[in-house]
Amino acid sequence: MAKKHSKHTNLERRHNDNFAPNEVSILGTNCGIISDLVSKVSKQLSNYKLAYFDTSHAKDVEENQLAEYVFHHEGNLQITTSGNINKFQQRLDFSNFDYVFINGNHYQGAKQILILDEAKEASVLKRLDQLDRIQFIVKLKSETEYFNFLVDKYPNIKNKICYTIDEVDKIANHINNLIQEKMAPIKGLVLVGGKSTRMGKDKSELNYFGKPQKEAVKELLENNNLETFYSVQNSLENENEISDKFINLGPFGGICSAFQKDPNAAWFVLATDVPFVSDEIIQLLLKHRNPSKAATAIKGKNKDFPEPLITIYEPKAYSILLQYLAQGYSCPRKMLINSDVEIVEIDDSFIRNINTPEEFEVAKKEINKSK
The missing domain is CATH 3.40.50.300 (P-loop containing nucleotide triphosphate hydrolases)
Known part of the structure; x- marks a missing residue:
């Protein structure tokens, strides 16, 4: 039997009723x-x-010219x-x-x-x-x-x-x-494969806890019952990987690619360069999740802006992200700052970014000391 020809790519669609998701x-x-x-x-x-x-219910309405x-x-x-x-x-x-x-x-x-x-x-x-x-x-x-x-x-x-x-x-x-x-289920997304120019090596492969950090982060999300995927730049699309479909847009592209795979899930996005994010912080964000907002994001108490890579993005965030992309912006933080989001404040020390070999050595010693 001949395969039916299709003009259009068969994309996953967000569940909609006639006019709205619900x-x-x-x-x-x-x-x-x-x-x-x-x-x-x-x-x-x-x-x-x-x-x-x-x-x-007005009977006669003139068409608006303006x-x-x-x-x-x-x-x-x-x-x-x-x-x-x-x-x-x-x-x-x-x-x-x-x-x-x-x-x-x-x-x-x-x-x-x-x-x-x-x-x-x-x-x-x-x-x-x-x-x-x-x-x-x-x-x-x-x-x-x-x-x-x-x-x-x-x-x-x-x-x-x-x-x-x-x-x-x-x-x-x-x-x-x-x-x-109709509340969306949450899935996990571990961002890997960044350029890591200051570190000089892939930050997702660094070893803080006796294993590559990307594995530690994936386990952190999976231990909270989240089906979790790696966001990667190039892949044959292994079972637990989502390859970037939005090329050269960094984390923004990874988040949009996850929504393209499943636009009906909320995505808990977590970077691999924040090793002090613990199980307690994951649970805190899940506890304060507000599905009515575009996202639920962590913010350091002394920081001005939320952390876009420690955030739960709701399905409604996908269309907002694409609207920003259409305007030429590929910064998830810009979207969070200018959207209606739930903010969860924590101490700055838990969300420190580790970007250089010197910072890595200091962080590793601190983590070993606290074990």
């Missing part, structure tokens, strides 16, 4: 009730990045511009959000919350085929019966969890669980 459409009642419920629930889930996807971006000095942004709905653009726009609520009266979501409203039975019937992944039911009145056509089409619908519209706490808690279920 979305739910709310339908079955009027738009005012939907937006009011979203507003109330969002206040209880304010630790997440949330968005609401709706349509304008796109207006109005920034408030405290952070709000109002955008008035023209453009059509495009799922690829929406996925870019919503890539940094943990959960997107969709007004299901206007747009079809991959998952649904059905509100039972007796006055809107005809509207639900019209959208019956869209209700293929109902998460739970909300009743406007507790005595409202399930519509017969719903039960005929989805015989198990009465087994779905059901709330009344005033049970905002319970609805918010259920949505919280839906967000948590």
